[in-house]
Amino acid sequence: MEKVVETFGRLDILVNNAAFQEHVNALEDLTEDHFDRTIKTNLYGYFHMAKAAVPHLKEGAAIVNTGSVTGLLGNKDLLDYSMTKGGIHAFTRSLATHLLPRGIRVNAVAPGPVWTPLNPADKDVKRVARFGSDTPMKRPAQPEEIAPAYVFLASSACSSYITGEILPIIGGYSGG
Amino acid sequence: MARAQSHEDRTERYAAGGAEAARDERAIQATIDKTDKIARQDEKAPQTGARKYPVPPLPEQHQAKPGSEAKLDPQPMFDAPYYKGSEKLKGKVAIVTGGDSGIGRSVAVLFAREGADVAILYLDEHSDAKVTQAAVEKEGRKCITIAGDVAEAAFVVTPWKK
Numbered sequence: 432m433e434k435v436v437e438t439f440g441r442l443d444i445l446v447n448n449a450a451f452q453e454h455v456n457a458l459e460d461l462t463e464d465h466f467d468r469t470i471k472t473n474l475y476g477y478f479h480m481a482k483a484a485v486p487h488l489k490e491g492a493a494i495v496n497t498g499s500v501t502g503l504l505g506n507k508d509l510l511d512y513s514m515t516k517g518g519i520h521a522f523t524r525s526l527a528t529h530l531l532p533r534g535i536r537v538n539a540v541a542p543g544p545v546w547t548p549l550n551p552a553d554k555d556v557k558r559v560a561r562f563g564s565d566t567p568m569k570r571p572a573q574p575e576e577i578a579p580a581y582v583f584l585a586s587s588a589c590s591s592y593i594t595g596e597i598l599p600i601i602g603g604y605s606g607g
Numbered sequence: 608m609a610r611a612q613s614h615e616d617r618t619e620r621y622a623a624g625g626a627e628a629a630r631d632e633r634a635i636q637a638t639i640d641k642t643d644k645i646a647r648q649d650e651k652a653p654q655t656g657a658r659k660y661p662v663p664p665l666p667e668q669h670q671a672k673p674g675s676e677a678k679l680d681p682q683p684m685f686d687a688p689y690y691k692g693s694e695k696l697k698g699k700v701a702i703v704t705g706g707d708s709g710i711g712r713s714v715a716v717l718f719a720r721e722g723a724d725v726a727i728l729y730l731d732e733h734s735d736a737k738v739t740q741a742a743v744e745k746e747g748r749k750c751i752t753i754a755g756d757v758a759e760a761a762f763v764v765t766p767w768k769k
Contacts, residue, residue, distance in 0.1 A: 432702075432763055435726040438751055439700040444723065446714055449705030449730070449757050453672070468758075476757035480704060480728075483764045497710060546661070546683050547709025548674025548735075556667035564663040569652035573660050574713035575687035581714040582721055586695040 432483040442487040444585045447477040447519075448497040452553050454508035466511050473515035474522075481526060490534030493585045496523050498541035500601045516541075520597045527595030536594040538584040543601030544571040567603030576600070657689035676708035676735045685713035686742065690720065697722035704728040704757050707736035715739050719746035727752045 436442050451472040455461045477496060484494070501509050502516025520539055527537035544550070544563035551559045563571030577600055583589045584598065652662040666680045676683060701718050705711040706727035715725045716739070725743050727750060729736045736752040743750035755762040 433765070434753060435700070435702055435751070439724050439726070439749070441700050442702065443699040444696070444701035444718070446701060446703040446706070446711070448703060448711040448714065449728065451672075471758035472756075475760075476704065479760050479763040480702070480757055484702065497705075542710065545710055546665075546679070546681075548670060548676050548679055548732075549709060551668050551679060552670040552672045552674030554669070556669050559669065560664045560667045562663060562665060564652075568655070569650070570660060570662045571665075573656075573684040574710050575684050575690070575717075576656060576660070577710050578685070578687065578713035578717045579690060581710075582695060582717050585699075585701065585718065586721065588695050 432480075432487070436487050441489075442484060443489075443492050445480060445484040445488070445494045446497070446581060446585070447480050447494070449476055450497065450512075450549060452509065452512045452549055454512075454553055455510065456508065458510065461510060469511040469515055473512070474518050477519060477522065485530065485533075485535070488533070488535050491587050492535045493587070493590075494526070494530075494535065494537040495581050495584045496537070496539040498523065498539040498597055500541055500543040500599060503541055503597070503599060523597060524595045531594060536584075536587075536590070538590070538593060538595065539597045540577065540580045540584065541597050541599040541601070542572065542577050543599070545577055546571045546573055563602070566601065567605050570602075572600065572602060657687075658684075660684065673730050673732060674708070675732060676712065677738070683709065683713075686716055687713065687720075690717060692717075692720035692722065692746075695721040699723040700726070702726045702728060705730075707732045707739055707752070712739045712742070715750070716742045716746060719743040719748035719750070722748070724749040726750070728757060729754055730756060 451469050496519050498519045499516035501513035502520050506513045523537055523539040543566055580598055661681050696718055701723045703711050703715050706715045707729035718725050727736055727739055731754055740750045740752050
């Protein structure tokens, strides 16, 4: 954090996005180490970054967190991951109101399936092959279909009255 | 007596009405049944984007963590060639964790296109981070990359010395 501020002389936007995701086939397979790792990266990581960034953020600054559709709807194989994502959504909402007196906005994007290294580094080969096909869009999003939402939520030209929101980008809704 | 008869009449009329409604429902169903086969054939993924995006089945593949974007097939589409910047983040400085790849990489590139300098924090995917850095610089903005674990408080908060 200090290195960033020293290099650029300021900080306006924090995007918390780094995540650990590893599925389990049975609850009994979810070890303490695995559970710890997920929570450390996905919750402690966001907390550490927010805590370190906020002293440098001025009025008009923005934090954008990466949540997940799994934090909204749950996911049977991602027990720990979906729990952290639900936590990120709640943290986003709480932190937004907490930081509003300082003029800092906090929002989250909650992506559905996106074609990135995260999932092929988690799921088995068959599931990777059909990744995203259960959405109404019948395909995963590409990163460039998600990133404009971060611009929108980071820019005070676009979203100055928006804070504490969770924006799902999940390829449509299906009631089952 | 007349009252009782009227009650029976009504009962019969309601029953007849029920039977008629059921016939109507089956008629509606029969019409829709004929269209189901046609609808099932029309289940390809809609292309809603400014360019065409890949549709499953995608190539079968699995990666060791934390995952490498360079090894993904097909390559994730992150540079949004149809997205034109309009200085929405002019002069701003952003940090993107997990900015070496995936959503983070695309966010870094579009932030740069909107006028921001970007610091990328990543775990240890050094070659992916270099690609993101080059992509940000191609947008005419500065980019620094820092490797470390955001889960480690000391990495995030420790004052940095040259």
